[in-house]
Amino acid sequence: MRRLLATALFAPLIATAPNAHAWGAGGHQAVATLAAGLIRGTPAEAQVKALLGDMTLQEAAIWPDCVKGISAAQGYTYPNPGKYASCASLETPERIAEMASYVRRNDRQCEPKPGEESCHQQYHYTDVAIQRSRYIEGFAGTSGHDIVGAMQAAIAVLQGRPSTPPISFASKREALIVLTHLVGDLHEPLHVGSIYLDGDGHAVDPDKVATGDSESTQGGNRLLLPVVPPARPHSLHTTWDNIPDSLDARHVDAAWLKQARRVHATPGALQDWPARWASEVLEQAYDAHSGLGYSARMGESHSPHWNLTLPAGYNARMATMKQQQLTRAGARLAQLLNALWTQPAR
Ligand SMILES: [Zn+2]
Numbered sequence: 001m002r003r004l005l006a007t008a009l010f011a012p013l014i015a016t017a018p019n020a021h022a023w024g025a026g027g028h029q030a031v032a033t034l035a036a037g038l039i040r041g042t043p044a045e046a047q048v049k050a051l052l053g054d055m056t057l058q059e060a061a062i063w064p065d066c067v068k069g070i071s072a073a074q075g076y077t078y079p080n081p082g083k084y085a086s087c088a089s090l091e092t093p094e095r096i097a098e099m100a101s102y103v104r105r106n107d108r109q110c111e112p113k114p115g116e117e118s119c120h121q122q123y124h125y126t127d128v129a130i131q132r133s134r135y136i137e138g139f140a141g142t143s144g145h146d147i148v149g150a151m152q153a154a155i156a157v158l159q160g161r162p163s164t165p166p167i168s169f170a171s172k173r174e175a176l177i178v179l180t181h182l183v184g185d186l187h188e189p190l191h192v193g194s195i196y197l198d199g200d201g202h203a204v205d206p207d208k209v210a211t212g213d214s215e216s217t218q219g220g221n222r223l224l225l226p227v228v229p230p231a232r233p234h235s236l237h238t239t240w241d242n243i244p245d246s247l248d249a250r251h252v253d254a255a256w257l258k259q260a261r262r263v264h265a266t267p268g269a270l271q272d273w274p275a276r277w278a279s280e281v282l283e284q285a286y287d288a289h290s291g292l293g294y295s296a297r298m299g300e301s302h303s304p305h306w307n308l309t310l311p312a313g314y315n316a317r318m319a320t321m322k323q324q325q326l327t328r329a330g331a332r333l334a335q336l337l338n339a340l341w342t343q344p345a346r
Contacts, residue, residue, distance in 0.1 A: 024241060025062045025086035026248035027326060031184040032061035033252040034260050034330025035337065044337040051173045057180060058249060059089055063099070064181040066090045068121065070103040098174075105168035110145045115213060115302075119166060123150035123178070124185050126278065127194040127219055130286045131205050135278035140206035141194055147186055151274035154179035158340050159270070180333060187329035189321070190220045190240045192278050193285020201294035201306055214297070214304055222305045223294070236308060240288065243322055256327070263331035270339055277332060284321060 036057045039045045052060060066087035071079050078099070081091045090099070103120060110119035126148060127141030135148060143149065145167055153167040157175035169175040185191045196206045196215045204215055217223050220236035227233050245251075266273050291311030299305045 024243050024248075025065070025084075026245070027188075027241075027243040027322075028061040028065070028181060028184045029058045029086075029249035030243070030247060030252055030326050031187075031329040031333060032057040032180060033249040034257065034327065035180075035333035037252060037257045038260060038331065038334035039337050042338060042341075044334075044341040047341040048176065048337060051176050055095075055177075060177040060180045061184060062086055062181065063090060063177045064120070064124070067099040067103055070096075070100050072103065072107050072118065076100040076104050101170065102168075102174060105170065106166075109166035109168065110143075111166075119145055123147060123167070123182065125191040125219055127216065128192060128278070128282060128285075129206050130193045130195050130282065130289055131203075132193075132207070132282060133279070135192070135275045135282060137275075140196075140211070147182055147191060148274045148278050151179060151182050151186065152271055154182070155270050155274075155336070155340075179336070183333040183336065184326075184329045186274065186277055187281060187325040187332075188240055189281055189284040189288045189325065190237045192281040193288070194219045195223075195289050197294055197297065197306055199297045201296050214301065217306065222303075223292075223308050224305050225308055225310070236292075240318065240322075243326070244319065247323055247326055252330075260327050260331040260334070263328050263335075266332065266335055270336065273332075273336065281325075284325065287321065288318070 069078050078096045106120035107118045126146035128139050153164045154175040157163050157169045158172055163169045195217050196204050196211055198204050223236040224233040293309035295307040297304045
């Protein structure tokens with residue numbers, strides 16, 4: 001569930017999945033389950049337990065999506081408990097209070113521009129043009145409070161340094177919870193790379209020519225897949241977020257963990273890991289757009305969309321990439337936790 005605003009605008013047009021969380025809750029829980037398996041018996045496992053208490057890493061992995069249920073307009077309350085089944089265990093009074101506190105501190109502090117989401121919702125993605133081969137802050141679609149900035153802030157807090165405004169993590173616990181989720185989101189290709197299109201459906205390069213909201217596909221949220229009526233259209237972004245049941249947490253077994261152990265170690269300083277991973281994911285985002293056909297721009301000027309045609313074999317290619325990306329995300333979350341805590345818990 002990447003952009004509530006986009007979802008609201010498209011509400012009459014696009015069916016929202018009952019569990020429309022990025023990667024789906026199942027994907028995030030698979031990432032957390034892989035990581036938990038990889039850190040079993042290490043000092044990192046003890047540190048995670050010390051910070052999370054009775055919250056599991058799997059619950060932490062979906063917390064930043066469940067906090068989207070906190071309504072700023074209704075006084076930072078949680079007006080619709082039960083709406084998302086996966087959030088049920090987070091809907092106790094104590095945990096709702098913890099979510100509301102986070103949203104209060106991470107709502108308007110980044111000064112969202114007209115049409116932009118609240119700050120904490122922007123922490124889940126960046127919109128680098130798929131023409132770029134690297135993530136560099138300052139490129140079109142990036143910001144200091146995009147997914148890379150938010151992960152860097154969380155790592156800083158976990159290393160004992162202050163959070164970087166406008167991002168506010170009140171504790172190592174909060175930073176760990178958000179980081180656990182964002183490592184998953186970062187590996188969803190459409191959370192990193194975005195295609196920008198003109199009115200004729202031709203790709204434009206937002207780092208070379210002036211573009212605005214009307215050229216943004218919002219990470220594929222404005223690209224609609226062909227459907228056979230009466231099915232309602234859904235977006236390319238949602239299609240990438242959804243994972244098949246065969247890739248959910250129940251299917252994390254010895255063979256999958258073995259595959260995750262083969263993911264290569266990340267070199268360099270921890271602070272640089274999010275940008276390094278984002279640069280790699282840009283390649284996947286490029287592949288995710290290859291062969292797609294785009295209609296001319298359609299719809300209202302404030303909520304344009306383009307209709308897609310998919311090349312043959314696209315769904316099989318996508319399924320393979322999803323498995324690879326979930327595996328990398330689980331492995332890298334474990335790498336991060338191990339790198340943060342090589343000493344036993346005190
Ligand atoms: Zn997310």
